[in-house]
Amino acid sequence: MKHLSDQELMRIVQGGDFSPASEIYDRYSGRIYNFALRFLKSAEAAEDATQEVFVKMIKHANQFQGDAKLSTWLFSITANWCRDYLRKADNKVKESEDVLVTLPAPADQSPDRTLEQRENALRIQRALQELTAEQREAILLSRYQGLSYAEIAQIAGCSEGAVKTRVFRAMETLKKLLSVDARGGDRCLNAMS
Amino acid sequence: MSECHVVRESLPLLLAESLDPASRETAHRHIETCAACGEEWLSFKDTWQILGALPAVAVPARARERFLDEVMPRQQAVVVPFHRRPVVRWVAQAAGVVLVAGAAYFTGHRAAPLRLFSQPATVAALRPLVGAQPVYSIAETRVLPATAVSPNIEGRPDIQHVQFVDADPSDGQIGVAFDLTSHVTVTGSPTDKSMVRLLSYVLQNEEKTSPARSQAIDWVRQTYSQPQYANTEIAQALAGILRNEQREGVRIRAVDTLQKLPARVTSNGEVTRDALIDALKNDPNPSVRIKAVEALSKMAGSGQALDAEAVDSLRQKVAQGDENLYVRVKAAEALSKIHQQ
Numbered sequence: 001m002k003h004l005s006d007q008e009l010m011r012i013v014q015g016g017d018f019s020p021a022s023e024i025y026d027r028y029s030g031r032i033y034n035f036a037l038r039f040l041k042s043a044e045a046a047e048d049a050t051q052e053v054f055v056k057m058i059k060h061a062n063q064f065q066g067d068a069k070l071s072t073w074l075f076s077i078t079a080n081w082c083r084d085y086l087r088k089a090d091n092k093v094k095e096s097e098d099v100l101v102t103l104p105a106p107a108d109q110s111p112d113r114t115l116e117q118r119e120n121a122l123r124i125q126r127a128l129q130e131l132t133a134e135q136r137e138a139i140l141l142s143r144y145q146g147l148s149y150a151e152i153a154q155i156a157g158c159s160e161g162a163v164k165t166r167v168f169r170a171m172e173t174l175k176k177l178l179s180v181d182a183r184g185g186d187r188c189l190n191a192m193s
Numbered sequence: 194m195s196e197c198h199v200v201r202e203s204l205p206l207l208l209a210e211s212l213d214p215a216s217r218e219t220a221h222r223h224i225e226t227c228a229a230c231g232e233e234w235l236s237f238k239d240t241w242q243i244l245g246a247l248p249a250v251a252v253p254a255r256a257r258e259r260f261l262d263e264v265m266p267r268q269q270a271v272v273v274p275f276h277r278r279p280v281v282r283w284v285a286q287a288a289g290v291v292l293v294a295g296a297a298y299f300t301g302h303r304a305a306p307l308r309l310f311s312q313p314a315t316v317a318a319l320r321p322l323v324g325a326q327p328v329y330s331i332a333e334t335r336v337l338p339a340t341a342v343s344p345n346i347e348g349r350p351d352i353q354h355v356q357f358v359d360a361d362p363s364d365g366q367i368g369v370a371f372d373l374t375s376h377v378t379v380t381g382s383p384t385d386k387s388m389v390r391l392l393s394y395v396l397q398n399e400e401k402t403s404p405a406r407s408q409a410i411d412w413v414r415q416t417y418s419q420p421q422y423a424n425t426e427i428a429q430a431l432a433g434i435l436r437n438e439q440r441e442g443v444r445i446r447a448v449d450t451l452q453k454l455p456a457r458v459t460s461n462g463e464v465t466r467d468a469l470i471d472a473l474k475n476d477p478n479p480s481v482r483i484k485a486v487e488a489l490s491k492m493a494g495s496g497q498a499l500d501a502e503a504v505d506s507l508r509q510k511v512a513q514g515d516e517n518l519y520v521r522v523k524a525a526e527a528l529s530k531i532h533q534q
């Protein structure tokens with residue numbers, strides 16, 4: 001299966017044979033899961049999103065257009081799922097929940113370095129939550145998934161111009177929250193230790 | 194909109210390296226000459242880089258299992274070890290349903306390059322046609338008519354838990370059931386090309402298929418020893434086993450089955466004849482040699498001409514002092530049958 005293209009695998013699924021499911025999952029689950037995790041800041045929700053996105057991919061395989069990019073389609077489903085999730089009242093991104101605390105540390109790394117990386121990651125994750133959902137979706141797809149604005153527009157259901165604005169605004173906010181100045185205190189602390 | 198604003202909105206694209214060359218050139222020129230935008234560029238670059246420090250998290254392993262369990266539930270009691278099953282009729286009936294219901298779908302599809310395992314004829318898909326609560330606890334099972342399956346098996350599918358469905362007395366249809374990713378049963382006439390190809394695959398790819406090869410051979414013999422089902426491809430599969438199988442017991446079964454096949458089949462296929470000759474000359478097991486010479490004798494007796502090499506081999510056997518006496522006698526008998534013609 002590994003040598004088959006996404007489109008070829010999907011054609012098999014569309015024919016009623018689900019055997020490519022694991023291969024497609026292995027190709028995309030990491031990207032889908034991390035997108036949802038960063039979008040929703042909840043490991044539990046990200047896991048549910050991943051599950052439901054791939055199940056939907058199998059069960060609604062016929063909705064996939066053979067000439068489309070599978071990644072774009074999967075991210076569309078994921079983004080929809082995440083938006084729905086946030087729309088439900090109980091699921092507002094929780095301030096207290098820091099999913100990255102559990103990140104394993106590479107064994108060959110000093111505890112200080114590990115701590116610093118975790119703090120950086122937490123700061124980024126928190127900064128992302130300051131964005132509007134639309135901005136967050138756009139910057140996540142652009143910065144971490146490398147999607148073009150045209151693809152993001154398709155996923156978000158907006159114009160490319162709107163994507164451009166969303167990413168720009170996201171960057172403006174993130175710049176303020178993450179810039180060297182904003183981290184100045186930490187830098188000094190690290191330099192002194 | 195000012196040039197500054199246009200350039201600033203493009204900065205993320207510049208960072209993502211997805212700005213077209215002309216716009217990139219324009220943006221860089223502007224950044225170099227406009228101090229405010231130059232500063233914005235530097236801080237965007239910084240931010241972009243910081244964002245990159247957010248590590249990707251591995252998907253929990255349980256998530257994969259959960260997904261695969263949902264879309265491809267494991268087989269339950271459907272898979273039983275090889276033996277004749279009382280449910281044969283039941284499977285055959287379900288197959289009949291599929292055949293009828295699937296006929297329209299498959300019309301004209303036969304010529305398409307089919308994968309053995311990519312047919313949409315799932316029983317589940319047919320449920321609405323046959324009612325809500327019938328025999329079909331085989332919902333995860335798909336039954337395919339052999340006529341809908343391409344005779345060209347692509348690659349070497351890893352088929353497991355092969356079972357055989359005996360001939361249905363009413364129409365003579367046989368079946369082969371196996372697990373691929375779901376449980377598949379292919380049913381059809383013993384003369385159907387796809388059925389033959391599938392059986393031949395099952396026979397010859399033991400490491401890929403799990404029933405004991407001897408049992409597979411025995412089952413194949415039941416059907417293909419009947420004159421109306423004479424089939425060269427099955428004979429060739431058996432010849433392949435005779436050549437390549439390590440276990441003597443299995444070679445004996447293969448050669449014994451070859452001998453029981455309708456004579457015109459074994460003598461038509463050079464592959465079969467050559468395998469028999471080789472077995473006669475080289476097989477270390479006397480029982481295999483005995484069966485081989487019996488098969489050759491039967492071929493000679495049926496009026497089929499044996500080539501010069503075969504005749505030579507038989508002569509050598511007759512003359513070979515240290516050979517099993519029975520083998521020598523049978524070889525002589527075969528020769529006499531040839532000479533009588």
Ligand SMILES: [Zn+2]
Pocket residue numbers: 196197198200223227228229230231
């Ligand atoms: Zn400017």
